[in-house]
Amino acid sequence: MNSISHILSQELAQKIEYIENVISLLDEGNTIPFIARYRKEMHGTMDDTTLRALEDRLNYLTNLSNRMQE
DSSP, rough: OHHHHHHHHHHHHOOHHHHHHHHHHHHOOHHHHHHHOOOOHTTTTTTHHHHHHHHHHHHHHHHHHHHHHH
């Protein structure tokens, strides 16, 4: 099974390293507006709409994975 970052990379057509960078920034508690404005070097060309889609899909896939493990 593909990892969550690989799935997001394919769905959003973004490089895997950008996806992993954004996931780590979100895990650290950073907000989407902060990431979109001040961490451009970490997410490449993603705009705030794409970042929000990534966050929503990440939450869904994480919850799904947790439920499957239970």
